[in-house]
Amino acid sequence: MSLKNHDGWPQYVVIVGCGRLGSLLAGLLSEVGSSVVVIDLNEAAFDLLTAEFSGFRIVGDAVEIEVLRAAKTHKADCLLATTEEDNVNLMVAQVARKVFNVPKVLARVFDPRREPVYREFDIEAISPTKLMADAFLASLGKKREAEPCA
Amino acid sequence: MRVIVVGAGKLLYYLARQFASKGYVVTLVISDATEALSLSRRVKALVLQGNGSDPHVLEEAGARRADVVVALTAKDQDNLAVCQIAHRMFRVPRTVALVNDPQNEEVFRELGVSVAFSSTQIIARILEERAGFEDIANLIPLAEGRVTISEVALREGAPAANKPLRALTLPEGALVGGILRNGDVIVPRGDTFLRGGDRLIIISRPDCYDRVLRILTGEEA
Known part of the structure; x- marks a missing residue:
């Protein structure tokens, strides 16, 4: 595909939120060769970026369209909204999809009840709460298989 | 008319008073507990304390029967979420949002909010008009x-x-x-x-x- 480089990773990625998740993703994607731009309100947040990170940093509120524009979001193959606030992630994701036509948009959404609403908007919502619940249940299931209750 | 207003501060208070005096059935959703309590004593409206972008809170506020939902918080992302959840999940026919960043006015309309207004824009327009610049x-x-x-x-x-x-x-x-x-x-x-x-x-x-x-x-x- 023309959008992706040889390894199948997106070429140009905008990451909104440089918390633990955002900074981790920024480092990992840098490592596989993607160009990464990270946006965060707070300059100190960039301290979390690892040595692998080789992209750009933008200080600003991604809810403002100007900030997304400064990050050249219209050229992005992919936008990841990873802040701690569901509403920020959902708004940024929708603006990226609708206004900037970013082909792939992922948003972290803590509240799993909202997922169906945003599926309609062509945004992939990833719920850490749900992932964690799945992981817990999977681990419980495995234990049960290994050592069945007497 | 049944109106749900989500927000805080003076704007919420005076709007609620005006709506109530017009005979609308008003429900206020306020995140701050102290403010919610004080408003419940001063305004003829049902006051709920909670997060207006939480679907449960909106439902409890009567979103399924509301004619209009108005979102007036200081955060654009919250106002957008309130309006979208009201419209998508509860089929509220009209949603109105305060837009803090004037550039978001158009974005909000594109994302399905019936009316998005920016006080910055309104004040700028009034100035231009009155001053005849x-x-x-x-x-x-x-x-x-x-x-x-x-x-x-x-x-x-x-x-x-x-x-x-x-x-x-x-x-x-x-x-x-x-x-x-x-x-x-x-x-x-x-x-x-x-x-x-x-x-x-x-x-x-x-x-x-x-x-x-x-x-x-x-x-x-």
Whole structure:
């Protein structure tokens, strides 16, 4: 595909939120060769970026369209909204999809009840709460298989 | 009418009071517990303490039967979420959002909010209009921008001054809907003369707007 480089990773990625998740993703994607731009309100947040990170940093509120524009979001193959606030992630994701036509948009959404609403908007919502619940249940299931209750 | 208002502060308080005095059934959703308690004593409205972008809270506020949901918080992302959840999950027919970043006005409309208004824009418009800094004030797009209403000042010596409306060959997609002259409003007919100092209310499709301006004022938009 023309959008992706040889390894199948997106070429140009905008990451909104440089918390633990955002900074981790920024480092990992840098490592596989993607160009990464990270946006965060707070300059100190960039301290979390690892040595692998080789992209750009933008200080600003991604809810403002100007900030997304400064990050050249219209050229992005992919936008990841990873802040701690569901509403920020959902708004940024929708603006990226609708206004900037970013082909792939992922948003972290803590509240799993909202997922169906945003599926309609062509945004992939990833719920850490749900992932964690799945992981817990999977681990419980495995234990049960290994050592069945007497 | 059943109205749910999500927000905080004076704007919420005075709006709630005004709505209640009009006989609307008002429900307020306020995140701060102290403010919620104090408002519940001062306003004739049902007051809920909670996060308005939480679907459960909206449902409890009666979103399924509401006619309008108004979101007035200081965060654009929260106002958008409130309106979208109200509209998508509870089929609220009209949603109104305060937009703090004026550039988000258009974004909100594109994302399905019925009315998005920015106080920055409103104040800027009022200033321009009252101070008369600008010859063109109040450019209001309607019907997704397919028609605009604008107010244009006609200077002395403008091409259209001292001519009857009939003598101007305005394009088909435009008309002069009103004239503001010395504080009066005139609804013009073909034989109404335009005068320098008039402010014209022009209703126009965007594609003929430039031509209309040129015919009336001789200037480009």
